[in-house]
Amino acid sequence: MSDRQMMDDVRRRQPDAFSRMYDQYSTMVYSVAMRVLRDTAAAEDVMQEVFLKLWQHPETFADHRGSLCGWLAVVTRNRSIDRIRGGRKFENVDDLQLANSVDMGTEADRNMMLAKVRVILDTMPQDQRKTLEMAFFEGQTHTEIAAKTGQPLGTVKTRIRSALISIRKALEVSG
């Protein structure tokens, strides 16, 4: 069953569709929360919050917002960072739009894509990867990263930009 069909069923309040969605994406959602929070109880809380929000307000995710799994990943990361920041909220989830350019429709597509991304991350310069992770998974501002690493603010921005460009270029090249 496709994500679109599954979401249609969730919108029709079908519990088995919600159950299937959990089975399909709970590990990914929990893993993202664990990567940010490094705490099993907090990660489960965030996971529950993300799925519950989707069950109670399925209109939050519209099909034109991109792939469901990508959307869940970003929402989970944002909710997890909210916790680190003491509850201050991220941008409104309603505004969260992803591109449809990356094909993650099937599990095989997704696994293929993620394998490529892991290779790119493993082979990119360590300082680029570390800076990206500090910004993305630790929710640190550019200024905070510059202070911690002793690098100029411009260098921090460049590293994050370069890391993201590397990922996009590599995916474009490999198709």
Next chain:
Amino acid sequence: MTPDLHPDMDDLILFCLGAPDGEPESKDNTAAVDRVRQHLQRCPECSAEAAQLRTDLALVAMSVPQIPPPAAAKERLMQAAGISSAARPTSSASVKTFPSMVPEKPASRGISTVPGRRTNPALVWGGWVAALACLFYAVHVRDLQQNTQHSLILETAQLNQTQATAARAQEILEVLTSPESKRVTLVSAHAQPEPSGDAVYLKSRGALVFTANHLRPLPPNKTYELWVIPANGSAPIPAGTFEPDAQGMASVLLPHLPQGVQAKAFGVTMENAGGATTPTLPILLAGG
């Protein structure tokens, strides 16, 4: 009217990463994010770029090591969502009680299940208390085990990353130290390379290895001469004469030098063939 300029890529990234509000040091960031937010409402091009950036970031998020959630998490979620087990076709995650610990029928107080035999009530209740304690302990151990398992998965992922980094460092080291590696110094294609030299000196042995590149050809009856300049201010010590080959390369290997001389610097001069005992100015190459 202020022109609506496209935000630069860094501000767009900042927007997609989400800058925290209300912190003094992030005021600039917050202002930048606000500017981007307003701009995106009017600019489809930048909106598309922001969506693409979020997709890139989503891929980064999804690539983390995968850790399954606790087994009971699904049941907790379903309960919070108000979905009963009966409403779900699959209820594999539902927590079952331990049937062997639940009596089929409530036993009469103080009456043993074995006919004709009376038991002390304190012993019966003591047994149930012990059973409950075992149950709680079992649940606690299971949670502990799950936490440990998650930590292990996380640690393993970090170890894999560290190993990958170490392997990369090892590879770099092998490239740098392998005798089969070709070393090339790149310079401007239009500039004539400047003469240069490298000296490696071991004071305790009085041992010196010197190599030079891009040396100019010598006039007839002239030679280059290497000098050790002692740190104590005494006279320069001649360390051998040499002539460059057709490519301008030359070397001086382990010339006869006194041991234990602290070198302040090294120099190369041009001398008459056969060498000199004191250097003739100018010093063509110097370093220390």
